Amino acid sequence: MNDPAAGPSLAEFEAARLVVADVVDTTPMESSRYLSEVLGAEVWLKCENLQRTGSYKIRGAYNRLSHLSAEARSHGVVAASAGNHAQGVAFAARELGMRATIFMPVGVALPKLSATRDYGADVMLHGHTVDVTLRAAAEFAAETGGEFIHPFDHPDVVAGQGTLGLEILDQVPEVDTIIVPIGGGGLISGVASAVKQRAEVLGREVHIIGVQAANAAAYPQSLINGEPTEIVISPTIADGIAVAKPGTLNFEIIRDMVDEVITVDEDDIAKALLVLLERAKLVVEPAGAVGVAAILAGKVQPRGVTVAILSGGNIDPLIMERIVSHGLAASERYLKLRIPLPDRPGQLARTAEIVAESNANVVEVLHTRHGSGLQISEVELELHIETRGPEHAELVLHNLRENGFHPRVDF
Structure with missing residues (x-):
């Protein structure tokens, strides 16, 4: 080693x-x-x-802030984060009696933004990626004399x-x-x-x-x-x-x-x-x-x-x-199917019946005449179905095909 x-x-x-x-x-x-x-x-x-x-993140943030000199603490700390480092620094600063300014991306999740503010930090929204936000925070620290708290380095x-x-x-x-x-x-x-x-x-x-x-x-x-x-x-x-x-x-x-x-x-x-x-x-x-x-x-x-x-x-x-x-969907427990149907009564009911006989559950249905590639005499049925996994999903598809339908799995 x-x-x-x-x-x-x-x-x-x-x-x-x-x-x-x-x-x-x-x-x-x-x-x-x-x-x-x-x-x-x-x-x-x-x-x-x-x-x-x-x-x-609180582990590294608290240890870092604990090692700051009294002079550095007096200038406050500056950090940038999409959420976890922000909360760690804000919490540590509050516990150690320091002022914290946290830069966060503009699209940061509301719960992370609210939590960071609740810990007493001043939050500044800047940029759309963490890298841009990091640069802005570092520049702010250089301008104000605050101690920049890097999230990892x-x-x-x-x-x-x-x-x-x-x-x-x-x-x-x-x-x-x-x-x-x-x-x-x-x-x-x-x-x-x-x-x-x-x-x-x-x-x-x-x-x-x-x-x-x-x-x-x-x-x-x-x-x-x-x-x-x-x-x-x-x-x-x-x-x-x-x-x-x-x-x-x-x-x-x-x-x-x-x-x-x-x-x-x-x-x-x-x-x-x-x-x-x-x-x-x-x-x-x-x-x-x-x-x-x-x-x-x-x-x-x-x-x-x-x-x-x-x-x-x-x-x-x-x-x-x-x-x-x-x-x-990735576990094949949620199927989104597109099925072309003849435009005549009973086709939707028959499709639903097959799905029900397969012990699957339909959660959403869209029935339209405006799908691309449809013939004038056709409609398209979009079904969102809950299944119990890959084998059950394959059973639903098999039963539809056995009854003359041609379902396409839409990913």
Whole structure:
């Protein structure tokens, strides 16, 4: 194992743990029989979605602010975030008696905006992406003399996030694999460094896997290039880890201490949120669910006892509704069908009868003569149907075809 000289030592991680103990909860570690069966190894879920402020970010933020000098504190702190870092900094500043100015993207989810303001921060909306917002916050800090609190690229932030790794080792001492979401790299660089250093002392090994959203995966290319590389981000539901360029310190630690980095697509993430809701009864934001998404997508190899970190639970209910619907469709439990029909009485009733006989439930119907490609004597029926999964969905399609209909699945 290489030793990244710039990263915190084990003693610094232990010291950070004492600091953040003032505000951080020891979050639950929940076993998952369902995910254990999927992976073929024992799986535990580290529930940082139940942490104060709704994510792990409070750890790094509080540790960073605690190390500021009295003079720096007097000028206040400045941060930029789409939500979780914002809430962590705002909460930490309030607890430590500092003024906080938080820059957030214009389209930030209302619950995150409201929570940040409720913690006493002054919020400034600027830009439509986190990278633009970060630059504006850094410029504001330079102009006003406020201390800029970077969300991931600072040793004190990394040390604070690493306290989560020490907590995991205390709760599941026999852990063999830890799966960690990656955005800029603050969480995984802290967890990997703390865990690897502690494991070395104990004479054992722990495999660390990082997971990124495929639409915002800066680390795979950066690791290939051997340096932090900026990418163009595509839209992703996992906005909490949509970072275009790795942090310099974070990259060094990840390069030396993380065993593999994998990616998951949008459908994988949506399915993971649905599984966590149904099987674990846990509300998790998309960025916090990518580790579970990797297990469900078959991208994680079983290597003994596995812990997947659920890094946050701050999700807009409106976004949750859309993602759950998408997850149902991705799991083939929600079918959208288009069926051309002869324009004569009884066809709609017959179609509904077949669906009912298949024990599926119609939730929405559109009957139109204006679909593209229709003949003058045809109409198009659009059906939205709830099913019990892929096999049941295939049964519905089979029964429609057996009765002379030609359904098309609309994705």
